Amino acid sequence: MLTPQVGENIGLSQQLTTQVDHVFVFLEIFSCEGGIQSYVKDVFQAYLESSKPLRAEVFILRDTPGCTNPFESDRFKFHYFKTTSPLLGRVRMTAALFTHLIRQRPQHVFCGHVKLAPLVGMLCQFLGIPYTVMTYGKEVWEPLPKAMKSSLQKAAQVWTISRYTREVACTVNNLNPVQVKILPCAVDGDRLTPGQKPTTLLERYGLQDAKVLMTVARLWSGDIYKGVDITIQALPQIAEVFPEVKYLVIGRGDDQPRLAKLAKDLGVSDRVVFAGFVPTEELVEHYRLADAYIMPSQEGFGIVYLEAMACGVPVLSGDADGSAEPLLDGKLGWRVPHRDPKAVAVACIEILKGEDQRCDGQWLREMAIATFGMDAFQQRLQQEFLSLSKLL
Template identity: 60%
Template structure:
């Protein structure tokens, strides 16, 4: 990365809420800071945050990175401030590239960048770009210099969509769609014994434990917590001591609790609520299996569980193919099929499959998805983007 590089990053939010996208974006920023720290004259960067406020804890604060916190009580005012500061940065700083952190920001960035001749990159994750997009978003993506994708599934979905819209099947430049995968901190998520304190806290002593870490929002039913609850009666026939620890918060919790009661498994389902990142690893280690039959753009949860040596179950038609390495490291089942989830969970709890070898799971995961591998990928992409293109 050249020392003269000047980048502008635009995100919806990073610090004010939890989720896979927020975690991914934080890793991108952390990698950027790491890559630029050793430079004699570190490159400058500006970061615009539409929904974050100045009181957010920010571990990436640096004299070489200026953060703009634009959250307001009135959303329209925040959007106006965002657009005003974005235009000011573009005109005054003339960044070499703008990184658009969400498709919702893309039309504005396209409108302001194109007349100024400033290239922009759009970061994509999963569901937000899997479905057909409105024309203004299609235009913004078509005119983007590049589109980062989080997994092969999202990349292929985007490329197929581009081909269908433009009638170009063989002329899509693969360099326009680099994959920038998620990462896991192997120093935090480690193999270890089950915490006796937590086992007592959740009444899990002598239980076979399934775990899910996910938002419990009514808009995120696809995470599959309800499907796993529906599978519990069948699993209990083989493992009468099975219990299901659900970590996460949201407005769908009451529906899920009622579903467990209706199925007669309420005593088996423990809703732990929100767990801070620094305490997640200890909770993963409680589990005999991590279960999330979902539709994910990637699924950072799977990496965290695998790095802790915990067997995992995911959906079979989404970006989870990457962390599970096409089934080498876990079970992939139809994401709304409770019978298939039950069968897979029973196999996982028996623990006889190679995909239950904790050391193997951790070793294979860190070999491909460590923070160092992310830094290497980003350095190659930044270097390519810094190279002037002929013609």
Template identity: 60%
Template sequence: MTTPLLTSNPSSVRSPLGESTHLFVFLEIFSCEGGIQSYVQDVLRAYEQAAAASSNPQAAEVFLLRDGVSCENPFDHLNNPYLQFRYFKSNSPWWGRLTLMGVLLGRLLRQRPASVICGHVKLAPLIRLLCKPLGIPYRVMTYGKEVWQPLPGSARQALQDAQELWTISRHSRDRACESNHLDPEQFKLLPCVVNGDIFSPGPKPAYLLERYHLQDARVLMTVARLWSGDIYKGVDVTLRALPKILHHHPDVKYLIIGRGDDRPRLEQLAQELGVSEQVVFAGFVPTEELPDHYRVADAYVMPSQEGFGIVYLEAMASGIPVLSGQGDGSADPLQDGKLGWQVAHRDPEAVAQACIEMLEGKDARVDGPWLRQETLAQFGEGAIAQRLQRLMGFQ
């Protein structure tokens, strides 16, 4: 049995700011890729910014149940005064959890932090078990589908007893309340963010135009997992809309970025619809190339059902107009349709009409500089750091 490694920086277990004021507890954020993991890293960056801007900066410890010391951690450097990390990965999952529980209880008894931030509903019963008898307030971070269905009684009780529940969108809040009898007043919105320095407007990169044979084409683009369990992303709906779009704009091509087991079905659908020559399946794209892929697009199309949809922020920060689904968390990044087109997410006719309007370019929602300005004002990293500063009680 492997004993969990509790810190990667034994020489800096204590922050220069003194005892940790806040504790974050997560499942994992570095050992695997995903939307939650990316979002959590954005929250931690916002915490650093908020603490640095505060007249009374407060340090935090970050406990990671499934991450090990070998994980690449961009925050874990010796001169980081605001975040210190503890790793509990073990060959035996129950041993790692037991060790985390013991170390966390010791911290709570000795330090009595101002609050504990629980990073996933799966950890919430444990956090409640330790914090509630000690009178230490705790918050629970929620994201989307993990709280949209009725939860086991212990998890629901842990959410109900939390000081606050943080979530990414109004839609996620409303779904969680409906399914688990939660008080909407408990919820605080901490939405996704976009880095405007990385996702920014620019000319269409020549190397991508050549790679995908997009010269002289107007490009619709989707970035999504092509998994058979994720057909709600709406790639098939956009394919069905393509014949009508091509009737009005014959120079259009549809660039699909992503990989998964649903790709053969989607390729077959494009063949059946007679649009396979206008569809490019790009497969996996490295993170560093993603900003250039947005720049090659004329419109971003994903008639999905999202908890939020950070891809919409990335497109709009790049000056690209967007189409989303309707009645989901995308209402927040699109600001209730102010910044983009919201359509019924399984309706090819509605998708086609919206795409035609976007490509005609007569609507104010295609104004790239304005889209970028409005997006960064609400969802730039600085704006979210200020929101977190208020939530954490920094002065």
């Protein structure tokens, strides 16, 4: 008989004295960084700040008890299931989750990734517990396997972060649009603020007296849609107007050699600076280096656009994706065909000239925070919890 690992969490039998309102189930949160993980942490923060004293249990398949977790409290209890055998970890989590759902009968279960939806859907349907599946972007842009699709179709709700993802997911996976609720990403305006370009970073990257374009992205060969290569291709045209332009690329991955070769072949390698991985706590000062944030991508939403705008940096995105939302359909930034270097170059030149209202850093920050700040996010989240309670 399988039982939870020692040290994994408090014994389940000891938790029965405390009513649990919700259960969350995720692949991973604290063992890696990315847009999904950032979004989940914002959900947790809003949950903790809810005026109603909600309590939740959180089951995480690929994190360990030793991870840094700032959300451990009497409102959140975490269960970790990472083992050297992925299959064993999944079996253990399934057993622990099933036991917990039987004993506690929470009001609602939130499935944090479509890959976990068949498991959560099976258990919740068997026990008659309503559940919500959280989606983010490209993982639901293509037709899903039958079990995943069925678990989404049978969910009480599906959450997603943009109109674009809702439209694509509903079309390709035959979901009811009424069932799919939009809960966009949030930006922390207290942490992300404008400021002077840090002298130490200007010297580190050789950006003194430069007009700085910047992108923060994974440089994986499977993620070329981020548009770093397109921005590099746009540099020669931009340099004709702004010969001091440089491109700061923050991130790491196996696609960097290809990108470096592309810059060399185009004669702009001296303009492209690969900064590598930058910890989250250092990103604010890096955003302050930028005169423009450039990512002609295909995004489910694009939290990085909000982060840049909160720092007073004008932004450029693709025009056929979920980035319409953070840019308010172009009101807050430039949207261009995402694989068009000439369009990127023209927009970058406009941004660097600084004549458009969308280049007004203070206005840009105020608009972004008013729409996507943590207060707005918390209000949306509380409305969703209220709507779910009406489903009971």
